Structures are given as C-alpha cells and as structure tokens.
Amino acid sequence: MDSIKAALNASADLKRQVADTLAEDIHNAIEQVRRSFESGGKLLLMGNGGSAADAQHLAAEFIGRYKLERNPVPAIALTVDASILTCIGNDYSFDDVFARQVKGLARKEDTVLAISTSGNSGNVIRAVEEAKKIGAATIGFLGKGGGKLKDMVDIPIVVPSADTARIQEVHITIGHILCETLDREF
Template sequence: MSLIQYLHDSADLIRLAATPETAAQVDAAIGRIAAALKDDRPLLVCGNGGSAADAMHIAGELVGRFLKERRALNCIALGADPAVATAWSNDYDYASLFARQVQAYGRDGGVLLGISTSGNSANVLQAAEAARAKGMAVIGLTGQGGGRLGPLCDILIAAPSRHTPQIQQIHGCLYHYICEQVEARLAG
C-alpha cells in the first residue's frame, strides 16, 4: 500500500467515526471531565502500550496547557511512575496496578478515562471497577464494540474499527478534541 492510499484510508476511517452518536458521547465525556476538573477532582487516565503513551499525552496537555494559558488541571496518567509501577507489579501483579493507583488518587466525583483498543485489558477493567467503587465516573475509549470495558462505563466512546493502529488514530483525534473543549470550558 502506498502512503497516499494509507492516508486516504485513514481519512475515510476518521470520517466514518464522525457520527452524531460519537459526537454525543464525546460531548458527554467533555461535560463530565470539565465538571470534575472544575471542582479539582481528579481525571485519572490509563492504558497499555500506545494507549499508555496516549494517557501520558492527555495528562501532559491538561496539567500543562493545550492551546490556552490557564491553571494546571488535576490529571494523572496511571502507570507513568516507574517506581510505583515496578514495585507493585513485582510484589503483586500488573493486572491490579491501575486499580491500586485509583485507590490512592481517586476521589468521589472524579473521572477515570480508560483507554483500551480491545476493551479487554485486565488492568483497565480492574481500574474501572475500582473507580466505580470510589464513586468516580468511568469513560472508556475503545475499539468497535467496547469489549468487556463497555458495560463498566458511564460513557463509552468506541472507534469503528478492530484494527489497533486505526483505533489509535481515531483516539488521537478524539482526545485532542476533548482536551481542547475541556480547556475552553475551564480557561474562562
């Protein structure tokens, strides 16, 4: 496949994701996240591999700034602290790492944004369960169908693909838009 075809296919997939249903889910997520951050309640973001990098990217945009000068926002990328990640995973297990961090940093009224292209990542599922136990809203960013994460979510945003690189391309567009809109609401 040529680069030109690859980019055309990517653009087609992004257009396929541009539905009223996706817009409604994203708007609901923006509202929940903005409300939590306005009250200085945490936004905890987690994922594995490329989704872990996306979680750190989101935290960087919200703690730092996306497009506007504003106060720092209470956003933490779970798993980003290697001392915590390796200590817990070595002494216990990796599947419970994010849940343990939700127990430490989560707060009633906060939000967990779990990113899993399959929707079946064990550590993201456990984080969602821990967040619900803490009284946090759970937003899932997944691939088509939502996997086992779907039923644990208050808001599920599922990219219309089962191919990981394509899902991640859509996720990047969606979370950049979410960051932009959350920042616009909170920058005042």
C-alpha cells in the same frame, strides 16, 4: 505511494465515520470531565502500550497547556511512575498496576479515563472496577467492539474499527478535542 495514500484515506474515513456516529458520546465525555474539574476533581488516565502513551500525552496537555495559556488542570497519567508500576506488578500482579493507584488516588468527584483498543485489558478492567467502588465516573476510549469495558464504563466511546493503529489515531484525536474544548473554559 499508493499504500501511503491508502493509509491516510483509511484514517480520514474512520474519523469521518466517528464524527457521524460518536459526536454525542464525545460531547458526553467532555461534559463529564468538565463536571469533575468544576467540582474540584481530577482526571486519571490509563492504558497499555500506545494507549499508555496517549494517557501521558493527554495528561501533559491538561497540566501544561493545549493551545491556550491557562492554569494547569488536574490530570494524572497512571502509566508514568516506574517505581509504583514495578512495585505493584512485582508485589501483587500486573493486573493490579492501575487498580491500586485508582484505589489510592481516586475520589468520587474524579473521572477515570480507561484507554484500551481491545476493551479487554485486564489491568484497565480492574482499575475501572475500583473506580466504580469509589463512585468515580468512568469513560472508555475503546475499539474492536468495546470488549468487556464497553458495558463497565459510564461513557463508552467505541471506535468502529479492528485496526489498532487506526483506533489509536482516533483516540488521540478525541483526546485533543477534549483538551481543546476544555482549554477554552479553564
């Protein structure tokens, strides 16, 4: 019982810390995604492992709905097409699985959301580099100090933790805040 309470309290404490220190960065990310949607752009999301699941989850909330009935909002998880991922991984390299998709799909009015608990995922870094070449805005949901991505993305949101599970819990919470805020507007 004590370990359950400790885990829940650790998660809650980290979220309180994020509320106190990252609310402005989260607001800036929401504003950037809003600008993309208002200008006819889309949101491209990516990550590996649990972060891939978060990318898919958030894209589904925008295309489907979060809480309110509304028209779909253009969001694409770059983690879902097994044929594209295995083709690029085989014919190029795993480091290119997101970069090739960004190069083919992203436009300057889009926002690319890079989710990486370490901030050092090679395939996510390459995709952000491609997004920068195109002129698309970039946001990072990061942790563990932010890694290389912290200095690469336009809006880094670095969860102040080294615990992957706690970082992912905060990332999906921030994602839900993004969805909830934009849900009311679109």
